[in-house]
Amino acid sequence: MTKPRVLISDKMDPNAAKIFEERGCDVDVITGKTPDELKEIIGQYDGLAIRSSTKVTKEILEAATNLKVVGRAGIGVDNVDIPAASAKGVVVMNTPFGNSITTAEHAIALMFALARQIPEANEQTQAGKWPKNDFMGVEVTGKTLGLIGAGNIGSIVASRALGLKMKVVAFDPFLTPERAIEMGVEKADLDTLFAKADFITLHTPLTDQTRNILSAANIAKCKKGVRIINCARGGLVDEAALKAALDSGHVAGAALDVFETEPAKESPLFGTPNFICTPHLGASTNEAQVNVALQVAEQMADYLVSGGVTNALNMPSLSAEEAPKLRPYMALAEQLGSLIGQLAHGDLTQISVEVEGAAAELNIKPITAAVLSGFMRRFSDAVNMVNAPYLAKERGMDVREVRHDREGDYHTLLRVSVKTDIGERSVAGTLFGNGTPRLVELFGVKVEADLEGHMLYIVNQDAPGFIGRLGTTLGEANINIGTFHLGRQEAGGVAVLLLSVDTPVPTAVLETIHSLPGVKRAMALRF
Known part of the structure; x- marks a missing residue:
């Protein structure tokens, strides 16, 4: 795996570079660059460690095509355009306690x-x-x-x-x-x-x-x-x-x-x-200079290597210890957010993230950010856990978080619900014993499915012969079915199908499926 690359662009205790290296990062110390010179090289780096001299402007961020985190060794972040960083999906950290x-x-x-x-x-x-x-x-x-x-x-x-x-x-x-x-x-x-x-x-x-x-x-x-x-x-x-x-x-x-x-x-x-x-000497002691430099290096390395988030100003905190435990939940959350984002129509007025069972004992903020990350891809592909909450807020979304102490049919459950001007919809998922995310409910219908790759979502009237007609249609289009998941509310009622397919489903094939007797809705999905 390629090591994350970090640029230290302001004078900092040399032990900061050692910490980056010890924790699995490649680091360059290049100070005194002009804004234009920094723009020329910033695209090579995953992390940028600064003090007060470097100005991380919108223009710098636009040139930072690989940047994932900016770390400010100190408290003040007046020299970082945080809204632009958030929109770009870049975490901004500081060290509020080092000085x-x-x-x-x-x-x-x-x-x-x-x-x-x-x-x-x-x-x-x-x-x-x-x-x-x-x-x-x-x-x-x-x-x-x-x-x-x-x-x-x-x-x-x-x-x-x-x-x-x-x-x-x-x-x-x-x-x-x-x-x-x-x-x-x-x-x-x-x-x-x-x-x-x-x-x-x-x-x-x-x-x-x-x-x-x-x-x-x-x-x-x-x-x-x-x-x-x-x-x-x-x-x-x-x-x-x-x-x-x-x-x-x-x-x-x-x-x-x-x-x-x-x-x-x-x-x-x-x-x-x-x-x-005095000339802004509040943080000017040997101890403070060392402390903030070491602290920012530790925080940035944790994020780049293990996903831990500490002292971020535009993302929920997630300790390096929490990250492994939360990672499968965040994967499930992103899948559920993506699913409901692709399926829910109408103008969104509210999105709710509910956790119950084992999930209710966890840090819910990163889970919500992951849901929003999946959901907001309906608006843009350049979305991650950092900028998704920012984009949701920018669009005036009402985001709610709910914990339930109860334990239902599943040891742990995550439900994502949206309200639109045409109604309310919800999806729910759980984790299997090995941490594999699994969809267990779709718009009120019990259905178990893996959400991966190219999928086909169909709502139809439950009737004999439909599955055969669907299989024939896909076969004639040379589209191979990987997995097949079916759920229904009652015999002869509304049924929901989720199929994984090996290749994307062309629009013409979707139109043919939609014309089959009993089909109410047919959509291609991508995870």
């Missing part, structure tokens, strides 16, 4: 630097001025820290602040009361945080909802003398408004590690008294 402690520690360091005016005192002392009486600091003990964003990094900052005997007030829409109690913080809305906080530190992504969360209006709501720290993302703070608040004295001090435009060659804040800044 968490480093970034949290930098925020605490900047808080102390503000509280004791360390940069200014250092500068004047080294100039020989000995300005002992010019710098009156404040203690952090007993002060209130306002935490905007209580995720991984925010929670580490909170624990460090509590260790310094500070009080912590946190705003985060996803912070539950139980988690707030566990962290030892007070959950509050923004206005309450602004009114209480002596220091404010930001640890939230930059989104449409968080952009300029510290606007002029919100800064005005803050306690007079507040000190503001941002080690998260530029754009969370209105820099012009912060400059005005520093000049007026409403904000006693501010420390930014990030800017709206980077690298920040100029800023209205530069030279402002009581303002300190």
